[in-house]
Amino acid sequence: VLSDRLRSILGKASRKGRLSVSDIDNVLSEIKVALIEADVNIKVVREFIEELKVDLVGREIASGLKPHEEVVRAVYEKLVEYLGGGGSDLVVSPSPPTVVMMVGLQGSGKTTTCAKLANFLKNSGRHPVLVACDVYRPAAIIQLKVLAETINVDFFHKDAPPPEIAKGGVLYAKERGRDFVILDTAGRLHMDEFMMQELVNIRDVVKPTEIVLVVDAMTGQEAANVAKVFKERVGLTGVILTKMDGDARGGAALSVRKVAGVPIKFVGVGEKVDHLERFHPDRVAGRIIG
Amino acid sequence: FGERAEIDSDTIDQIEEMLISFDISYNVVNKIINELKKDINSKNVKTKEDIKKFIKDKIYGILKPREGKLNLKNKPSIILVVGVNGTGKTTTIAKLGYLLKKQNLEVLFSAGDTFRAAAIEQLEAWGNRIGITTIKQKQGSDPGGVVYDSINIAISKNYDVVIIDTAGRLHTKENLMEELKKIRRVIEKLTNREPDEILLVLDALTGHNAINQAKYFKEAINITGIILTKLDSTAKGGIIVSIADKFDIPIKFIGTGEKIEDLEPFDAHKFVDALFD
Numbered sequence: 001v002l003s004d005r006l007r008s009i010l011g012k013a014s015r016k017g018r019l020s021v022s023d024i025d026n027v028l029s030e031i032k033v034a035l036i037e038a039d040v041n042i043k044v045v046r047e048f049i050e051e052l053k054v055d056l057v058g059r060e061i062a063s064g065l066k067p068h069e070e071v072v073r074a075v076y077e078k079l080v081e082y083l084g085g086g087g088s089d090l091v092v093s094p095s096p097p098t099v100v101m102m103v104g105l106q107g108s109g110k111t112t113t114c115a116k117l118a119n120f121l122k123n124s125g126r127h128p129v130l131v132a133c134d135v136y137r138p139a140a141i142i143q144l145k146v147l148a149e150t151i152n153v154d155f156f157h158k159d160a161p162p163p164e165i166a167k168g169g170v171l172y173a174k175e176r177g178r179d180f181v182i183l184d185t186a187g188r189l190h191m192d193e194f195m196m197q198e199l200v201n202i203r204d205v206v207k208p209t210e211i212v213l214v215v216d217a218m219t220g221q222e223a224a225n226v227a228k229v230f231k232e233r234v235g236l237t238g239v240i241l242t243k244m245d246g247d248a249r250g251g252a253a254l255s256v257r258k259v260a261g262v263p264i265k266f267v268g269v270g271e272k273v274d275h276l277e278r279f280h281p282d283r284v285a286g287r288i289i290g
Numbered sequence: 291f292g293e294r295a296e297i298d299s300d301t302i303d304q305i306e307e308m309l310i311s312f313d314i315s316y317n318v319v320n321k322i323i324n325e326l327k328k329d330i331n332s333k334n335v336k337t338k339e340d341i342k343k344f345i346k347d348k349i350y351g352i353l354k355p356r357e358g359k360l361n362l363k364n365k366p367s368i369i370l371v372v373g374v375n376g377t378g379k380t381t382t383i384a385k386l387g388y389l390l391k392k393q394n395l396e397v398l399f400s401a402g403d404t405f406r407a408a409a410i411e412q413l414e415a416w417g418n419r420i421g422i423t424t425i426k427q428k429q430g431s432d433p434g435g436v437v438y439d440s441i442n443i444a445i446s447k448n449y450d451v452v453i454i455d456t457a458g459r460l461h462t463k464e465n466l467m468e469e470l471k472k473i474r475r476v477i478e479k480l481t482n483r484e485p486d487e488i489l490l491v492l493d494a495l496t497g498h499n500a501i502n503q504a505k506y507f508k509e510a511i512n513i514t515g516i517i518l519t520k521l522d523s524t525a526k527g528g529i530i531v532s533i534a535d536k537f538d539i540p541i542k543f544i545g546t547g548e549k550i551e552d553l554e555p556f557d558a559h560k561f562v563d564a565l566f567d
């Protein structure tokens with residue numbers, strides 16, 4: 001655990017005064033290792049360490065704190081700063097329905113998260129429609145349909161290319177006075193030019209208010225690259241981190257937040273449709289430190 | 291790093307950063323870097339090409355002993371496929387079934403994921419595409435029951451192989467790991483032997499958590515092989531190096547895409563070359 005490693009470096013006694021240069025050099029490499037083992041992207045780690053160093057130089061050790069506790073506090077605060085900022089609410093469109101497009105890599109949890117989001121919106125008094133735009137994966141449409149039935153939410157699909165399905169879904173919502181449209185899309189690789197273009201096509205047809213990247217909490221170094229490409233190619237307005245009910249440290253959260261520059265809005269904490277929570281930067285910060 | 295590897299701390303930093311970016315765990319990267327430093331000091335490693343060769347050889351040395359093949363000695367041979375959520379188990383089962391069918395084996399699918407929405411339909415859709423029968427029960431029924439049914443049918447109808455799909459499960463969920471143990475017991479009671487293969491499906495995009503996955507699944511039900519999927523992505527799948535270093539589990543296949551033919555035997559040499567592509 002980082003805190004223990006830092007304590008053995010900096011000593012057990014409470015002490016007054018400021019952190020010395022030698023204190024700092026010793027702890028920075030430990031912190032770097034901790035972040036790498038938490039799967040934070042190496043470039044994001046380097047940037048984080050640079051900024052942390054500035055925070056630590058001459059930092060006053062708060063009275064009653066041991067030096068390593070002061071350092072852990074500085075790391076924690078910086079993590080919260082990196083992870084937070086930006087509202088965790090879905091932006092509502094001034095002209096309903098609000099369209100939310102869910103995107104991400106294969107198996108990240110998009111279809112399940114679409115249902116969770118619909119459930120969340122329903123419980124907040126909204127009226128969402130789930131729209132199945134994944135025409136590739138066997139039984140993907142059935143999967144979303146079954147989930148929609150489970151939570152008693154409208155479902156839309158038609159036999160057409162994904163941009164047409166999305167357009168049809170928005171029309172369906174308008175006709176029925178539904179105020180949210182959630183588009184489930186197929187999992188895709190960020191370097192798959194054809195599939196990334198498909199997202200651009202869907203986006204251009206229905207102009208979503210929210211484009212949300214769904215990221216698996218156990219994703220490693222590549223999370224940064226994925227976020228960057230999705231951001232640049234399609235545009236992103238938010239992120240949802242899934243499978244946070246496991247023991248992955250979740251460093252991907254830091255990489256994605258930093259690189260995509262958009263807020264993490266929710267976290268998936270289980271397989272059931274009510275296992276969705278608002279994102280709390282302080283909780284994830286604590287988890288990344290370990 | 292520069293053409294004439296004046297091996298300084300900058301070079302070492304760059305190499306470390308590259309290996310970390312592959313998702314090779316920090317422990318293993320550290321080990322490789324330390325061995326590199328020793329060899330540099332003994333003047334064995336002089337140029338950029340030397341460094342690259344040194345590292346490739348090191349990684350190859352870790353991976354080569356773990357190359358493995360499918361062991362299907364019994365009739366019917368039982369393959370149990372497990373792993374955390376979304377790694378590609380169901381798709382990989384389809385790929386395996388297709389591969390074995392091409393070798394003229396009679397393959398049966400067992401829809402052991404009775405939990406997730408449309409999991410049964412997904413496996414069955416794949417089975418229909420490639421002409422493999424899927425044994426299933428109602429959504430929500432006990433997976434042990436489906437497995438029992440499937441094996442009985444395989445025995446009575448002379449199938450060569452049964453491939454059992456299971457629900458994705460996080461290794462930290464005790465009750466779900468217990469369920470897996472129970473499925474294994476059902477197989478053993480019915481066949482009087484261990485499953486021929488218990489394959490752990492890992493996602494190449496996963497970071498350090500893959501090590502925990504290997505550890506916990508191995509401890510719970512013993513793993514006879516690993517399949518690493520999604521290597522068609524930009525991820526290098528370096529966690530497999532850490533797993534090969536830590537556990538004596540053979541690596542049998544890699545998944546290289548979403549189509550039925552996108553399954554290859556694990557080749558340590560090819561894998562190492564691809565790392566540095």
Ligand SMILES: Nc1nc2c(ncn2[C@@H]2O[C@H](COP(=O)(O)OP(=O)(O)OP(=O)(O)O)[C@@H](O)[C@H]2O)c(=O)[nH]1
Pocket residue numbers: 104105106107108109110111112113134137140185186187188242243244245267268269270271275375376406458460
């Ligand atoms: N434990 C856990 N499992 C989750 C969570 N979110 C999704 N899952 C599971 O992850 C697996 C993949 O979920 P899907 O919703 O099918 O993922 P997807 O992104 O739609 O997959 P593709 O459409 O193939 O790209 C399923 O087994 C889900 O039950 C979560 O927060 N926690």
Ligand SMILES: Nc1nc2c(ncn2[C@@H]2O[C@H](COP(=O)(O)OP(=O)(O)OP(=O)(O)O)[C@@H](O)[C@H]2O)c(=O)[nH]1
Pocket residue numbers: 106107137187189373374375376377378379380381382403406409456457458459519520521522523544545546547548552
């Ligand atoms: N690019 C790529 N995608 C893959 C590969 N293997 C599987 N997938 C995709 O990953 C997603 C999840 O695959 P599934 O087979 O449903 O995964 P699973 O492990 O059975 O998921 P759960 O049963 O929900 O835990 C699907 O979109 C697959 O097409 C691969 O090798 N490469």
Ligand SMILES: [Mg+2]
Pocket residue numbers: 110111112134140184185186187
């Ligand atoms: Mg999906």
Ligand SMILES: [Mg+2]
Pocket residue numbers: 379380381403409455456457458
């Ligand atoms: Mg499956």
